[in-house]
Amino acid sequence: MRLASCNSPWVSKPILILLSVLLWCCSLLANAASSWNEPTQQLARKIVAVTGPGAVGVIVENRSSLSKKDFDTISGILRVNLEALGARPAQPEQAAATAAVWLSENPRFYVWVAEIHQGAAESTVVIVTVPRGDEAELADDSMPMSLRKIPLWTQEGRILDVLVLQEDGTPRQIAVLDGERVAIYRLMNSKWQQEQSLSITHLRPWPRDLRGRMLAAKDHLLDVYLPGVFCRSSSALPLALNCRESDDPWPLVAPPPVTFPSFGGAPAVQPLGAFFSATRNFFTGALTPGVGRLTAVGKFYSAAPLPRDKYVLWLFLGTDGQVHLVDGITDQAAKPGWGSAVASVKTACGANWQVLATGVGENMTDSGADSVRAYEIADRDPAPVSAALEFSGEITALWTEAKGDSAIAVVRNLETGDYEAFRLAVACSQ
Amino acid sequence: MKRFGWQWRAVSSLLLTASLIRSGAAEIRPQYGGTVHVAMREAPISLDPNDTTQADSFARRNLLALIFETLVTVDDRGRMRSGLAVDWQAAPGNQRWQFHLRRGVKFHDGSSLTAEIAASSLRMANPSWKVFAEADSVIVECEHGDADLPAALALTRNSIVKKQGGGKLSGTGPFYIEDWQPGKKLTLGAEENHWRGRGFVDAIEIEMGRNFHEQLNELELRKADLVEVAPEQAHRVAIEGCRVSSSQPVELVALVFSGDPKTADDKLLRSALARSIDRSSMKSALLQGAGQPAASLLPNWMSGYGFVFSSDADLKQARQLRDQVRTAANWTLGYDANDSVARLLAERVALNAKDADLVLQPTTAATVDLRLVRIPLASADPWIALAYVAGTLGMSMPNARGESMEDLYAAEFALLAEQRVIPLFHLPEEYATAPTLKDWGLAKDGSWRLDEVWMAKDKP
Numbered sequence: 001m002r003l004a005s006c007n008s009p010w011v012s013k014p015i016l017i018l019l020s021v022l023l024w025c026c027s028l029l030a031n032a033a034s035s036w037n038e039p040t041q042q043l044a045r046k047i048v049a050v051t052g053p054g055a056v057g058v059i060v061e062n063r064s065s066l067s068k069k070d071f072d073t074i075s076g077i078l079r080v081n082l083e084a085l086g087a088r089p090a091q092p093e094q095a096a097a098t099a100a101v102w103l104s105e106n107p108r109f110y111v112w113v114a115e116i117h118q119g120a121a122e123s124t125v126v127i128v129t130v131p132r133g134d135e136a137e138l139a140d141d142s143m144p145m146s147l148r149k150i151p152l153w154t155q156e157g158r159i160l161d162v163l164v165l166q167e168d169g170t171p172r173q174i175a176v177l178d179g180e181r182v183a184i185y186r187l188m189n190s191k192w193q194q195e196q197s198l199s200i201t202h203l204r205p206w207p208r209d210l211r212g213r214m215l216a217a218k219d220h221l222l223d224v225y226l227p228g229v230f231c232r233s234s235s236a237l238p239l240a241l242n243c244r245e246s247d248d249p250w251p252l253v254a255p256p257p258v259t260f261p262s263f264g265g266a267p268a269v270q271p272l273g274a275f276f277s278a279t280r281n282f283f284t285g286a287l288t289p290g291v292g293r294l295t296a297v298g299k300f301y302s303a304a305p306l307p308r309d310k311y312v313l314w315l316f317l318g319t320d321g322q323v324h325l326v327d328g329i330t331d332q333a334a335k336p337g338w339g340s341a342v343a344s345v346k347t348a349c350g351a352n353w354q355v356l357a358t359g360v361g362e363n364m365t366d367s368g369a370d371s372v373r374a375y376e377i378a379d380r381d382p383a384p385v386s387a388a389l390e391f392s393g394e395i396t397a398l399w400t401e402a403k404g405d406s407a408i409a410v411v412r413n414l415e416t417g418d419y420e421a422f423r424l425a426v427a428c429s430q
Numbered sequence: 431m432k433r434f435g436w437q438w439r440a441v442s443s444l445l446l447t448a449s450l451i452r453s454g455a456a457e458i459r460p461q462y463g464g465t466v467h468v469a470m471r472e473a474p475i476s477l478d479p480n481d482t483t484q485a486d487s488f489a490r491r492n493l494l495a496l497i498f499e500t501l502v503t504v505d506d507r508g509r510m511r512s513g514l515a516v517d518w519q520a521a522p523g524n525q526r527w528q529f530h531l532r533r534g535v536k537f538h539d540g541s542s543l544t545a546e547i548a549a550s551s552l553r554m555a556n557p558s559w560k561v562f563a564e565a566d567s568v569i570v571e572c573e574h575g576d577a578d579l580p581a582a583l584a585l586t587r588n589s590i591v592k593k594q595g596g597g598k599l600s601g602t603g604p605f606y607i608e609d610w611q612p613g614k615k616l617t618l619g620a621e622e623n624h625w626r627g628r629g630f631v632d633a634i635e636i637e638m639g640r641n642f643h644e645q646l647n648e649l650e651l652r653k654a655d656l657v658e659v660a661p662e663q664a665h666r667v668a669i670e671g672c673r674v675s676s677s678q679p680v681e682l683v684a685l686v687f688s689g690d691p692k693t694a695d696d697k698l699l700r701s702a703l704a705r706s707i708d709r710s711s712m713k714s715a716l717l718q719g720a721g722q723p724a725a726s727l728l729p730n731w732m733s734g735y736g737f738v739f740s741s742d743a744d745l746k747q748a749r750q751l752r753d754q755v756r757t758a759a760n761w762t763l764g765y766d767a768n769d770s771v772a773r774l775l776a777e778r779v780a781l782n783a784k785d786a787d788l789v790l791q792p793t794t795a796a797t798v799d800l801r802l803v804r805i806p807l808a809s810a811d812p813w814i815a816l817a818y819v820a821g822t823l824g825m826s827m828p829n830a831r832g833e834s835m836e837d838l839y840a841a842e843f844a845l846l847a848e849q850r851v852i853p854l855f856h857l858p859e860e861y862a863t864a865p866t867l868k869d870w871g872l873a874k875d876g877s878w879r880l881d882e883v884w885m886a887k888d889k890p
Contacts, residue, residue, distance in 0.1 A: 104734045104737070106508075106732055106812070107506065107507035107731070108507050109734065111734025111735055111835055113734070113735050115738055125843075126836065127834070127836040129734075129835045205534075205623055205625050205626070205627055206627050207627045207628065208460075208627030208628060208630065208881075208882070209459060209460050209630075210627065279628070280462060281459055281460065282459070317458075319459075319461060321458060340458035341459075417505065417507075
């Protein structure tokens with residue numbers, strides 16, 4: 001029998017993809033089962049230590065957030081392990097001992113409890129705990145475009161920005177910015193390993209809603225912009241980070257000018273800087289060199305450019321809750337109900353430029369969970385072109401990546417409190 | 431655009447309309463400024479976290495946490511978090527702990543936090559502890575190994591307080607005391623140089639001694655932005671359109687005997703009483719569905735095993751136990767005269783007991799055989815919470831074999847086996863907030879996150 005290989009002309013690509021997906025699913029199932037093996041064995045050993053070998057009536061009940069699939073897997077493994085230890089499953093009324101097993105949980109652990117009854121004796125309780133993991137979530141859509149989120153990094157502490165330094169289809173080296181350091185990680189043997197941690201020095205306390213941005217530099221690795229502080233990395237290894245008090249403007253477009261593949265002769269977006277308040281969470285509104293004749297707008301949280309044929313339309317999300325559409329001559333305000341973060345991306349979909357804007361999550365209107373949706377702005381009116389992509393919490397940062405076709409979103413997970421960084425990309429659905 | 435047909439344009443218009451309708455709800459970044467008005471029932475006359483004469487309550491703890499901070503904090507999942515200490519380590523055996531202080535922290539009076547001040551504050555709160563400063567660290571030496579010492583340091587009474595002349599107190603928290611009228615009103619101002627950054631609101635004004643009814647009126651009249659709601663009223667208040675947030679059940683309501691059972695008959699009678707109580711009907715009739723019936727000291731959400739202690743009434747067994755004793759004493763059951771729900775619960779317990787041929791006389795007298803109490807759980811760390819309950823009830827925490835959940839269960843089982851306490855319910859903390867109060871978060875353990883809130887300038 002001939003084995004199919006990637007080069008086999010008679011095996012079509014879809015079949016290979018299907019096989020890969022099947023293999024991946026099998027490995028996931030195997031991993032899921034194996035992660036329950038040890039605690040289930042432990043529980044079985046504890047039960048048999050009380051009952052001894054013989055007929056045992058076992059009833060298992062799920063009192064936790066475990067899925068039915070996991071519950072069935074665990075129940076199955078438990079019964080197999082009990083048998084292996086000599087405890088023969090039997091109907092409770094025919095057994096010398098019965099074990100009521102509950103798969104329960106508390107905020108930190110799955111708590112598996114077995115209450116064992118033997119004759120008239122007082123019951124015995126045995127407990128096994130398993131650390132809880134996080135659950136993945138899926139998003140779906142039915143719009144001309146779809147947004148995809150690709151997990152980049154998760155950590156307990158605050159994430160201000162993530163910069164992908166090297167990639168070959170998938171990120172290989174990333175920098176993670178928090179309030180105290182830039183940590184550089186490299187993907188080695190499918191695991192992220194920290195290469196270096198560069199401390200950020202600052203004299204004043206940070207504002208409570210701290211924001212920051214990292215940008216790759218031409219002649220050195222990266223620059224870091226924080227409220228009242230600017231840091232520049234060295235160019236030679238081992239890297240160093242030199243920070244100083246600074247009120248330099250933050251680049252709203254990564255310098256030098258980002259030139260995207262030409263679509264209909266759209267001009268490149270010229271560099272634009274904006275001054276950030278050293279003690280607050282917003283840009284002061286002062287721009288350099290300005291948008292056309294305008295060198296100042298109102299205080300704003302976030303901004304994004306949308307190149308037109310002959311000019312660039314800038315969107316500023318003001319602290320007044322409005323979106324200001326600034327074309328260099330006019331400043332038109334609108335209230336499309338967006339949140340306070342916006343980023344624009346250049347793609348091959350639709351009108352080629354989309355705005356990603358945050359909003360309150362569709363499913364959790366009062367929970368504080370946010371969503372991101374893509375919009376196109378034909379004239380001055382935003383029209384949604386994707387379904388809302390739901391997140392597990394509040395979006396604390398949304399920055400366009402330097403290459404312009406994707407954005408980085410940072411979310412604070414409401415359930416775990418962890419910060420999660422994602423790359424957001426637009427996919428054409430039709 | 432031309433590649434998309436009219437169909438998606440129609441869908442997009444609908445979606446845009448929907449997003450516009452929801453525009454008032456869209457989340458934006460926090461805005462600075464404004465004053466938060468809070469109303470509460472408690473009327474403390476002292477702001478000293480070490481003052482044990484003041485009744486412990488969630489309101490008092492949350493209020494003090496705005497002004498004072500602890501070396502370590504415990505999050506609502508029971509995990510240790512750094513506070514004024516950036517890290518800590520124990521010597522083998524957990525008898526000697528070293529806490530490294532955060533640098534650059536200032537008290538509200540402008541002075542720096544030092545290891546000496548922190549050590550002195552902890553000594554004051556724990557006279558039996560050996561606490562001293564060593565360079566920029568605080569060292570705590572315990573008589574016995576204590577793996578939970580960091581969680582104990584997160585308790586309000588272990589807040590770091592600088593006491594100055596004239597009884598003036600200074601803390602390091604995100605808000606400083608601007609004006610203090612004991613038992614009436616507290617005004618706090620945002621500390622500009624707080625190490626976690628200035629709070630978003632300029633001030634917090636707390637009106638004290640307001641009953642639930644007055645608080646809801648003040649919320650309706652927009653005189654208060656954050657008020658307490660009685661658990662039994664929370665459902666109705668939410669139906670009436672108020673934003674209500676609930677913690678997990680964090681307050682233990684229990685019957686506590688004044689002493690240990692002295693005879694075998696006494697034990698049987700206490701068991702009979704415990705079996706006679708119909709918590710389910712109390713929950714639906716008296717608590718309007720709020721809270722969790724409980725036969726455990728720790729709520730199930732915290733331990734994960736609370737359901738093992740059955741809270742179901744068993745009148746048949748209660749009578750069987752009662753019948754084993756020739757004569758039963760008439761017990762007096764005390765309750766707080768200012769707590770209307772406590773009175774209703776006490777009366778219902780007496781009725782249930784009567785069905786099992788036990789005599790209980792509800793009273794507000796000071797000296798009673800058993801008392802209906804409310805105990806606010808001290809921490810989301812189950813070990814600390816259990817030790818606190820034991821301490822509050824005057825019971826000794828059993829020596830645990832280890833730190834596992836099974837050891838915790840054994841300790842709780844041993845406490846309940848003493849038959850000093852009969853748990854009834856675990857109740858949540860409930861609050862109603864004004865729509866202009868943003869990013870208000872009530873943690874699972876009942877902690878406020880008032881230092882993170884901000885006030886929307888526009889009325890929604």
